[in-house]
Amino acid sequence: VQGIASVSMFFMLLHILQTDAAERSELDHDLRTALRDEQFVLYFQPQLDRARRVVGAEVLIRWRHPQRGLVPPAEFIDHAEKTGLIIPIGQWVLQQTCAQLRAWKAEPALADIGLAVNISQNQFRQATFVTDVLAMIGEHGIEARRLELELTETLIVQDIEDLTRKMTALVQQGVRFSLDDFGTGFSSLSHLKRLPLSTLKIDRSFICDVLTDASSETIVRTVIALGQSMGMTVIAEGIETEAQLRFLASNGCGQFQGYLFSRPVPLAEFVEFVRRCNLPRAEEATVGTP
Ligand code: C2E
Ligand code: MG
Ligand code: MG
Numbered sequence: 001v002q003g004i005a006s007v008s009m010f011f012m013l014l015h016i017l018q019t020d021a022a023e024r025s026e027l028d029h030d031l032r033t034a035l036r037d038e039q040f041v042l043y044f045q046p047q048l049d050r051a052r053r054v055v056g057a058e059v060l061i062r063w064r065h066p067q068r069g070l071v072p073p074a075e076f077i078d079h080a081e082k083t084g085l086i087i088p089i090g091q092w093v094l095q096q097t098c099a100q101l102r103a104w105k106a107e108p109a110l111a112d113i114g115l116a117v118n119i120s121q122n123q124f125r126q127a128t129f130v131t132d133v134l135a136m137i138g139e140h141g142i143e144a145r146r147l148e149l150e151l152t153e154t155l156i157v158q159d160i161e162d163l164t165r166k167m168t169a170l171v172q173q174g175v176r177f178s179l180d181d182f183g184t185g186f187s188s189l190s191h192l193k194r195l196p197l198s199t200l201k202i203d204r205s206f207i208c209d210v211l212t213d214a215s216s217e218t219i220v221r222t223v224i225a226l227g228q229s230m231g232m233t234v235i236a237e238g239i240e241t242e243a244q245l246r247f248l249a250s251n252g253c254g255q256f257q258g259y260l261f262s263r264p265v266p267l268a269e270f271v272e273f274v275r276r277c278n279l280p281r282a283e284e285a286t287v288g289t290p
């Protein structure tokens with residue numbers, strides 16, 4: 001009986017593995033089609049300063065799947081990372097972002113907006129990464145400082161030499177770097193000191209319970225102080241309430257991103273949002289000033 005049970009268990013497992021593999025290769029095929037048919041689309045989530053003016057946006061990819069509708073990145077980025085498809089996808093995101101920045105150059109209300117792009121490990125590890133990015137900036141004739149590249153801690157703990165060299169080469173041309181999801185990984189203070197980062201992004205997981213969890217509160221205060229002392233901009237992501245915003249602002253956080261202001265939205269909505277937020281004002285009302 002036991003033998004039969006384990007044999008059927010074996011076939012069950014085999015079936016699961018096969019289905020999984022089939023689903024994965026289907027996803028693979030669909031992602032290639034998506035690239036070819038331009039089914040990807042960029043959404044923009046505003047980033048505001050202490051005066052509640054929009055200073056930039058994070059560019060977030062979405063997949064307009066013909067059957068499944070709008071697919072969030074959580075459902076395909078990891079897979080694309082494993083198969084290497086993230087490289088052409090990431091290239092496409094950068095191209096589109098540079099094209100967007102070029103289009104905004106001619107519009108006074110948008111000319112100062114910066115865009116932050118998420119860069120995957122695989123993409124950054126490409127030997128041609130630096131020259132590719134600089135070529136795109138050159139082709140579109142944009143100011144390098146409008147482009148910010150978001151790296152994660154997983155990426156920065158690997159091969160520090162290569163990392164420093166690539167970052168420095170881009171920073172010398174004006175490109176900025178931020179450290180995304182800060183606090184969730186294992187980067188050390190010596191990394192922070194050594195790398196030419198201009199921005200720290202405090203991870204959403206700390207922001208969501210900053211008012212209810214004493215250790216999150218301490219972490220957030222500490223990260224803000226750390227960033228300030230190193231001359232970096234500190235941005236909080238995932239702000240959903242005015243109370244969270246007040247806490248962050250009164251502790252010196254410089255920039256803010258979250259559903260409180262806007263979800264990631266399509267281009268036209270983002271432009272509308274900027275025009276509304278950045279209207280000329282009689283007096284500067286800053287957030288959280290006592
Ligand atoms: P991330 O870079 O940490 O982006 C922030 C995520 O938090 C976004 O999810 C955003 O919609 C979400 N978010 C922002 N504010 C709030 C808030 O107030 N509340 C809540 N609950 N969520 C908020 P999204 O767009 O689903 O992206 C998820 C992740 O996918 C990103 O995390 C990033 O790691 C990755 N990703 C997105 N676009 C790209 C891309 O073009 N390339 C690469 N390599 N990764 C990307
Ligand atoms: Mg990000
Ligand atoms: Mg993040």
Ligand code: MG
Nearest residue numbers: 180181203204
């Ligand atoms: Mg995150």
